[in-house]
Amino acid sequence: MIRVLLAEDMHMIRAALTALLRLExxxxxxxxxxxxxxxxxxxLRVRPDVAIVDIDLPVLDGIxxxxxxxEVLPDCRILVLTAMGQPGQVRRALSVGIEAFLVKDAPGERLADAIRRTAAGLRVLDAELVASAMERGESPLTSREATVLRETAGGATAEEIAARLHxxxxxxxxxxxxxITKTGARNKIDAIRIAEDAGWL
Structure with missing residues (x-):
């Protein structure tokens, strides 16, 4: 029996995934x-074999x-789910050693198969997502630029960001x-859109 932890903030999606997996x-x-x-x-409480993690989770993102x-449970295999396969997110997931990366619109049987393969120690990566991530490359933003852009995306003013970051x-x-320059954007709103689409924030 493969023990699965499911991390998904959308209640209907989580219930549907749980029901689907319990058929297996x-x-x-x-x-x-x-x-x-x-x-x-x-x-730490339930010691799962595989953790299925949505990328877009509140409080702390999935990656x-x-x-x-x-770090704390190296034997637990991780399968990341996302609604959109953003190249930057794929690169980030790969960089932290995530074994599997699957888009949410994949067929149900593909998810069950991905869980089994992940539990068996295999990597499950969508070839198109990985190719796209490699083409897009690393984020051109420094850590500070990304932080400031992320804060701006959240609605903070320059003054508020300055106070928070000293x-x-x-x-x-x-x-x-x-x-703005590094993303080739027209303005800060465009830079936020480009960086978010690429998964750099």
């Missing part, structure tokens, strides 16, 4: 969580949570300008 005789959903920060505590899970307003604006 060799799969047992032993825990369900709705937030990224709940993954490690739940995994960061998966990296933390890898920087001058001018420095924050310089980081924003750098992010």
């Amino acid at each position: 005789a060799d799969l047992d959903v032993v825990a369900e969580v709705t937030r990224g920060d709940e993954i490690v505590p739940a995994a 960061t949570a998966a990296a933390q899970l890898r 920087l001058s307003v001018g420095t924050v604006r310089n980081y924003l300008t750098g992010a």
Whole structure:
């Protein structure tokens, strides 16, 4: 029996995935969580063989949570689910050693098969997603530029970001300008869109 932890914040999707997986005789959903920060505590409690993790989780994103899970439970295999296969997210997932990456619109039998293959120690990666990630390349943004752009995307003003990061307003604006230039954007809104589409934020 393969013990599965499911991390998905959308209630209907989580219920549907759980029902689907429970139809499989060799799969047992032993825990369900709705937030990224709940993954490690739940995994330590139930010791799953495979954790299915949605990328877009509240509080802590799925890839960061998966990296933390890898640290505390290295024997637990990780399968990341996403609605969109953004190249930057795929690269990030691969960089933290995630074994499997699957888009949510894959057929149900493909998910069950991916869980079995992941549990067996195999990598399950969509070839087109990986090729796209390799073509897109690494994020051109520095850590600070990405942070400032992420804060801006959340609605923070330059003054608020400066206060949070202990920087001058001018420095924050310089980081924003750098992010706009490096993404080839027309303005900060365009830079946010480009960076989010690429999975760089």
